[in-house]
Amino acid sequence: MQLISTRGGPNGPTWTFKQALFLGQAPDGGLFVPATLPPLPTAYRTPLPHLTFPERSLIAARHLLGHEIPDDILHPVIHHALDFPVHLREIEPNVHLLELFHGPTHAFKDIGARFMARMMSALRDDDSPPITILTATSGDTGGAVAHAFHNLPGIRVAILYPLGKVSPRQEAQFTTLGGNVTAIAVRGAFDDCQRLVRQAFADPDLNARLSLTSANSINIGRLLPQTFYYLHAWTELEPTAADSELLFSVPSGNFGNLTAGLFARRSLGMSLARFVAATNENDVVPAYLAGRGFHPRASVETISSAMDVGDPSNFRRIVHMFGGGGHDGGSVADGPGVEPTPPTLREWFTGSPWTDTETRECIRDLWRRSGVAIDPHTAVGLLGLRDELWRRPGARGVVLATAHPAKFAETVEPLIGEELPVPSGIARVMDLPRRSVVIDPELKALRGVLV
Numbered sequence: 001m002q003l004i005s006t007r008g009g010p011n012g013p014t015w016t017f018k019q020a021l022f023l024g025q026a027p028d029g030g031l032f033v034p035a036t037l038p039p040l041p042t043a044y045r046t047p048l049p050h051l052t053f054p055e056r057s058l059i060a061a062r063h064l065l066g067h068e069i070p071d072d073i074l075h076p077v078i079h080h081a082l083d084f085p086v087h088l089r090e091i092e093p094n095v096h097l098l099e100l101f102h103g104p105t106h107a108f109k110d111i112g113a114r115f116m117a118r119m120m121s122a123l124r125d126d127d128s129p130p131i132t133i134l135t136a137t138s139g140d141t142g143g144a145v146a147h148a149f150h151n152l153p154g155i156r157v158a159i160l161y162p163l164g165k166v167s168p169r170q171e172a173q174f175t176t177l178g179g180n181v182t183a184i185a186v187r188g189a190f191d192d193c194q195r196l197v198r199q200a201f202a203d204p205d206l207n208a209r210l211s212l213t214s215a216n217s218i219n220i221g222r223l224l225p226q227t228f229y230y231l232h233a234w235t236e237l238e239p240t241a242a243d244s245e246l247l248f249s250v251p252s253g254n255f256g257n258l259t260a261g262l263f264a265r266r267s268l269g270m271s272l273a274r275f276v277a278a279t280n281e282n283d284v285v286p287a288y289l290a291g292r293g294f295h296p297r298a299s300v301e302t303i304s305s306a307m308d309v310g311d312p313s314n315f316r317r318i319v320h321m322f323g324g325g326g327h328d329g330g331s332v333a334d335g336p337g338v339e340p341t342p343p344t345l346r347e348w349f350t351g352s353p354w355t356d357t358e359t360r361e362c363i364r365d366l367w368r369r370s371g372v373a374i375d376p377h378t379a380v381g382l383l384g385l386r387d388e389l390w391r392r393p394g395a396r397g398v399v400l401a402t403a404h405p406a407k408f409a410e411t412v413e414p415l416i417g418e419e420l421p422v423p424s425g426i427a428r429v430m431d432l433p434r435r436s437v438v439i440d441p442e443l444k445a446l447r448g449v450l451v
Helices: 017-023 053-065 071-081 109-123 140-149 168-175 190-201 204-210 220-240 256-267 284-289 315-321 330-334 356-370 376-391 405-416 443-450
Strands: 002-005 032-034 087-092 095-099 131-136 155-162 181-186 246-251 273-279 349-353 396-401 437-439
Touching: 002 017, 017 109, 017 220, 032 315, 053 071, 053 220, 053 256, 071 109, 087 220, 087 356, 095 220, 095 376, 109 140, 109 220, 131 140, 131 190, 131 204, 140 155, 140 168, 140 181, 155 168, 155 190, 155 443, 168 181, 168 405, 181 190, 181 443, 190 204, 190 443, 204 443, 220 246, 220 256, 220 396, 246 256, 246 376, 256 273, 256 315, 273 284, 273 376, 284 315, 284 349, 349 376, 356 376, 356 405, 376 396, 376 405, 437 443
Parallel strands: 095 396, 131 155, 155 181, 181 437, 246 273, 246 396, 273 349
Antiparallel strands: 002 032, 087 095
């Protein structure tokens, strides 16, 4: 796989997957994107219906990574990382939940984080200096990354999170591990955490001293494996109505999950897929798609806290993918918006913002009608899908169920009137002592913890 930077031109430098995996961010400050996304050959597609999720993922990985990663590395990485089920179940006519929360921390980010951790461990040279994984979280990334990299030799993990703005159960999953994992609580919002990470990567002295890399969806190694479950759902549903449109409603905050879906559509044979960017009141991307320009702003606190992002990093990848120019900043953020070249963004996906009041009612309504409990982020996705299906009769839909509802018990349980069973991955950490360092949202303060 050849990768380029969102800030580079067509004749700019390229990097291998391994190089990008350990760099995290391109040296020019851009994000890595595939130079090309060739379609999945028919010979690869033919056996898919008869395979398991890990086996389908292996085919997707072979195709995306080409010959760079040999099978004796790729096969064990896939099968060790994806050793839990991914269920697809119909909850309403033509509405399916893709349950991505059966991994060790009960969030969809286990898939990308575990793949990335095992790939780094397999590809890292024994005599190379230690590296520091620096990542910001608005909730689930922290637990997934911390568990995926916990106690891996030669790797240190620093998790930045907004103080008091993640759920207690999410916080417990990354503040109780210790060892090579340091939790850093920032007095501010997730956007402050993300800004600190960007500033740290832009600091040449800090990079040189710590060999920084990221495990957010900024890192292509976290992003690419998220294409696997789109292919999985597509393969499961394609035989039921092969000629009908399939909608994926994606709860969206930093837009890594949606970016992976767009990669999958272009490269993995999902030609009839369309996407719904379902957001909470942090609706900068839906506003852009509605023609009001892309205007990042301070995030608004909501009950779907992992999506409280006012300046989504991965939107730069989306604009680049649709021909928005080599520069990934000013022209998109400062003006009325870049009109991408055909096929346009609006042909592939639509924005769908929802309020907390609507989200609560969705959780309550689904429980009353079907006895299915969902977390607030999945509820936003379900709202977006229902709305789009109303506009597209005959289509089928998949909601990416991104977290176990018990991770947000303080919101969900009062709405359904019942106590949710607590999964083992959450229960075992709740009574452990929590350890975190509290800092002001300043690079100087972060340096004081890291160096």
